[in-house]
Ligand SMILES: Nc1nc2c(ncn2[C@@H]2O[C@H](COP(=O)(O)OP(=O)(O)OP(=O)(O)O)[C@@H](O)[C@H]2O)c(=O)[nH]1
């Protein structure tokens with residue numbers, strides 16, 4: 100059995116961008132976990148599992164190695180300064196308490212700067228992934244997406260609504276399948292009741 104050297108955990112609340120995923124360390128940890136649950140990682144069916152799980156985790160946590168600035172670096176000036184809203188962006192994240200998935204949809208809307216700084220629609224979905232593909236809590240995911248749009252696009256207003264089901268509440272623990280958690284973050288001129296109402300109507304599809 101091999102164990103990799105213990106390195107200190109990062110002390111910061113917000114993780115630093117670490118460019119390289121440590122496959123060797125992840126594999127060693129998975130091997131250890133298999134021993135811990137009473138499995139035998141040397142049996143044939145499990146031989147490649149540590150490497151596979153490491154690759155899967157590299158993908159599931161790839162947002163830790165990306166920045167919102169990279170994603171939002173392409174902007175256009177379309178002279179459009181009204182609300183842009185992308186609804187039902189599929190979302191898969193990982194709850195930081197249990198490291199099991201939570202999944203649902205994000206609705207992301209913003210009102211561009213008067214200068215008309217607009218990003219590509221797909222970039223809103225990519226931005227959600229930058230923050231979703233990390234160990235997360237839904238509240239932080241919601242505010243991080245909103246804050247990134249305010250800061251990087253200099254949007255005049257942002258609304259982010261996330262509806263998700265947490266597998267840690269479904270497959271284990273309290274076992275309440277179907278319970279959905281809804282979080283929202285509102286910034287800038289979307290605090291204005293009429294503007295927010297317009298956004299909510301678009302999100303609900305009742306406009
Ligand atoms: N606020 C918030 N809580 C979350 C999120 N994901 C998971 N949780 C909760 O985190 C809590 C962790 O509670 P603990 O009592 O420390 O852990 P636990 O003993 O496994 O709790 P149970 O899930 O109730 O069995 C649970 O209530 C989870 O439902 C999230 O995104 N936001």
Ligand SMILES: [Zn+2]
Pocket residue numbers: 194195196197198199265267268
């Ligand atoms: Zn959880």
